[in-house]
Amino acid sequence: MRNLASLLFAGGLAFLLLTLLSQLAFGTPPMRVGAEILAVAPGEVGAANLVTAILLGYRGFDTLGELAILFAAATAAGVVLGRRRDDARRDPPGGEVLRTGADLLFPLLVVVGFYVIAHGHLTPGGGFQGGVILAAAFFVALLAQPARHLSHGLILWIEGLAGAAFILIGIWALVADGDFLAPLLGPGRMGDLVSAGTLPLLSLAIGLKVGAELAGIMAHIADAEAPDT
């Protein structure tokens, strides 16, 4: 019975998608909102990177939602991943070469991460991408030396405060301007490192939060007990 229902459902879905394929006219989407944002964004938000102007300006509220989704996923992973027995085995360290390589890589990755975050409003990149690079710095360190201990408390604080900073910048705009997440501080001169109002601050908050979150998940996984073989 259940198989028959699944078959019917799959058949219906296939029919639906085929209908769409045959009917949809590809290649000429109307640019209603897109064209208007292209026209007004440089003056209104002042970010040279238009993608960031949309992500943090026009659709900044969605970005807050995305941050919350990532946070929910990290929290849910924390719920499921469980706890470590104190006497449980850890994976063996990665050896001299890997360890030295990881130590050398760590500062480079951190610098690149912060560079990508800080230039999010100017060049491709931004908080999410930079945050992932920051987290990768910690991934490499942990993978080379599984016994290394990342402080859960510190990670939690960075993550919490960075997320709070994003929202507080939004509430600041609400108090000052009457609209949550409205652009503040003026657009500045396009292309300058200090421009586009609060956008770089939002980028920084996102970068730190995403980095801390992913590093936190990694720390949780690293804390899981190694198999007994």
Place this chain on the structure above:
Amino acid sequence: MIPDIALPNLFVAQPGQLVLPVVLPLLAAFLMQPLARVSTALARGLGPLVLILSAWITAQLWIQLGDAPFTLAIGGFAPPLGILFYADGIALLFALAVPVFALLFWPGSGSGGDAVAGSGPDSNQADRDQAARRDALVLLLVAATTGLALSGDLFNLYVFYELAAVASFGLVALSGTGRAQVATFRYLMISAFGSVLALVGIAILYMQTGTLNLGQIAQLAPETLNNPIGSAAFALMLIGFGVKAELFPVNTWVPEVYAGAPARVSALLAGLVSKLAVLVIVRLLVLIFPQPEAAQMLLVLGVLGVLTGEFAAWRAKDFPRMLAFSSIGQLGIVFVAFSIGGEIGLLAGLAVALHHLIVKSALFGLAVRWNGSLEALSGAARTSPLGAALFVLFALSLVGVPPLPGFWAKLTVLIGLAERGTPLDMTALMVILLVTAVEASYLFRVAIRLYQDNPDPVAPHARRDLGVAALLGAVLVAATLGLRPVADVLGAGAAQLGDRAGYIETVFPSHVAGKDRP
């Protein structure tokens, strides 16, 4: 454009503050875990405090601004460029119901008897961490569902829908049993599948109209979406958003999840979250897809849901599963009602949905203790007379025995179906009458069992769960006594909800999209 800093803004009700009931729970959720490391008491109090504050802000705004629908442009970007919140009576009603119900079924405090780490005195750091995670997830769920009630932007709705989904995965897995984790995994797979379909549907709408603002899509829909592509997009979004709304056939996760999750979480998911998903579908139906194919799809899937849900409930062997299947059936009736369309259809759908919100939440609250097989419930009336009496009250209303509100809600659906009177409608009408008999049969079987003689009945309810159920029972009785005013208020809400032209006019007061920029 340096803003002058004027503080008193926050103390005068203005539309901009409507964003606070969404972002304050987010803020609290972000800070919950580090705060729990500093002070357990602070972290425990934070959640309920924020919920009370959110409810208070929404109530204030509703009282001062809420007669006519109003919008607020987040970030101050005039529609359709930015994201928009749209607040009519129904949106505000649900935005208010979310923190209130989350508070009633707050999983943190009280000896709920759930096998959740952290209920009771937290013994060590790991338990405290787990409790903080649980509170953070509930707050995320609250923020997401409030956003679903208020948002007037298609992609923003999707973001909040995803947030609700991910937060509920964590909450369902909380009880930590293998059964719960398997149920969560199944839920995750179906949910992810649905989300992809919904996203494809949204992408198609964006491709056809070039905008994500619901008001503007509604303006453009008659010429761009009244075709097979539009119907296909609706089908995709219906299946996608239908996962949380327990729509047939993407509801197979329901029984295992509600049986495996902590009962208060089940109460929130079955009561609240499903209703917000329904609200999203109704908004799409009213604003964007007035074509008859869309309503027919809803009607057929709704009828199938009613049939499968109620017959499975009849066969269910334990209490939470029975409630879960009955919930599928009830939501099927909600879909049938909304498919009727027009003011009577919307009124009937709202009535059944709100009735189910109150009754099913309360029943899941009783399931905190009655979480086992139905046989184990015999004689429970002796240890928990009030609980048993409340069960009978809720069962009577669920079946639809006059003069309880459940009777009026079902009757409105039947009248709506009879008025339209196509063969499909008459089939739906017969099905609803048939399953009413089925519902009566399995609910009264349980009621009789509760009052059987048994020397060794289950333990009584915790005072808090019983109190919440009694409160909701009192609301139900109050609604019975004041059925006329309740019906009037709901009727006005339904008229607003169905007012497509009014929605567009509220979003674009000058009729010229995006040209009224300062």
